[in-house]
Amino acid sequence: MRKNGKLSNLYLIIVFIILYAPIFYLTYYSFNSGGTMHDFERFTWEWYKEVFHDTRLFIIVLNTLIVALLAAGISTVLGVIGAIAISNVRRNRTRNTLLSLNNVLIVSPDVIIGASFLIMFTMIGIKLGFISVLISHIAFSVPIVVIMVLPKLQEMSPTLVDAAKDLGASRWDVLSKVVLPFITPGIFAGFFMALTYSLDDFAVTFFVTGNGFSTLSVEIYSMARQGISLTINALSTLIFLFTMVLVVGYYFIAQRNNKAAGMGVRK
């Protein structure tokens, strides 16, 4: 039994090394004065300085964040409404159909979503840029939020709502005091999923950017012809550190909340 535990630990360690190795490799060379991804010459901060001097790159990073935050926020609101609506549908067949339609959007390739958005935007005359990117990001995030929220809604016992109604709660009270608090974890999960989807989306964004608006993924891709400069390594390292800080911060907050919750009545 003990031996088995050691083996599984070893396996876990190997998996994690494989997962993190590319990131560390990239970080390592972001300090290379040689300017290439081979032959480490000398240690330098040059590329980091360049990141902070390059206003254009900085604007692109901010754009990426703005789109991600707005798209995730809006699509969470829409997705929660959608999930509640779907779970309220009485007829089984209709509900399953709606759910399948939702899932089709999740599995359909990004390239096709992007291309169809491009065609639609140009047809109805929306200028490509911030708005077009935001709309398409919202569009592909909503189904994901729905999928994350629905299980929580199904988990919730219908007697809970009945009890609230019996005690004289209005429909708004039921929604705001019973349903939403219950599905909050699902909502946050949906929000963060949408956020990451939006942050790293390339295929859809690639089609619908234009007019001076660009996101990080598209920008990095278009550098490929001339070889990607180490500035990108530096930037990626910074973003990686930033997400690490966020995750660790989230972990501590969650732990504190758990402790507080453990003392109360709630499980």
Added chain:
Amino acid sequence: MKKLLRTFIIIFVTAFILMFVVNRLNSSQGYGGGNTLTIYNWGDYIDPELIKEFEKETGMKVIYQTFDSNEAMMTKIEQGGTTYDLAVPSEYAIEKMKEENLLIPIDHSKLPNLKYINPKFMNLSFDPKNKYSVPYFWGTVGIVYNSEMLGGKKITSWNDLWDKNLKNQILLVDGAREVMGMGLNSLGYSLNDTNEQHLQQAKRKLDTLMPNVKAIVGDEIKMLLANEEAAVGVVWSGDAAEIMDENDKLDYVLPKEGTNLWFDNMVIPKTAKNVEGAHKFINFMLDPKHAAQNAEYVGYSTPNKKALAYLPKDISGDKRFYPTDKTTNKLEVYENLGKKMLAHYNELFLEFKMHSK
């Protein structure tokens, strides 16, 4: 509910604060006003200093956007919804864009600096009289090789690649026209040949090259060659310059049977809002000093005759990148072969790729 509401308010407020920051940054950079010029170019294909200088000189603000392939650029312009004032496609793309009416004719009277362009690069088959395009950079397809790894052997022609000693030593770019062209050239045919027999012959000859081919790769070919993963590579001259910068054991050669001559030209797409500014920018880039500065930064060859005088001797005198007229006369520009023929080229190339060793 309260917690949810609070979190989402924070999220939206953060987003709007960021938007405000971007707005301020944009206006501090001078974007956003009406006086802008949007340039659509390949990634890292211009000296950023030149953009700054142009902005200072004209008071216009330049928005520089990048694309990674002619096809991507064309799709964006074709679909509309963009306001690119200037783009830099390659010659075959210009021909296609012309056919699809995506370009605005260029007013030569606004380009006094056009006279500095070497006449050799003007009035070419893809755009007679340069009605729609002005040369930006040009180059060739050739062979990069590492003579140290080949034991001091020199390569001078396409046919040298068929040498038995080169087993598993050659990297090829993943381009149907480039590789098929190599096959056709090695047999002495034109790389725009459409004769079915010649094409089959070229394909058969390429098949016999397969034992020597290590891989057919994309942009990573630069890195692989610089790292000495293979001794020989078939690449574009601009890439070759970059590879040789990183590894000085490498040399670039134009095969004596002839090869491809390519151009990236400046055009004004029909989506342009600032046609006046676009002309100004073209004229600015045609200035010999600016052209020389740009060529030194990017590493590709400039078509500007006068600019050569401003380039360091070791660049302008480099016969590999500025070959003599005698050599360039042998080089061929890709012609638009039409959809059907192009598909045939692609098919033959695919068959070649699938040919087992």
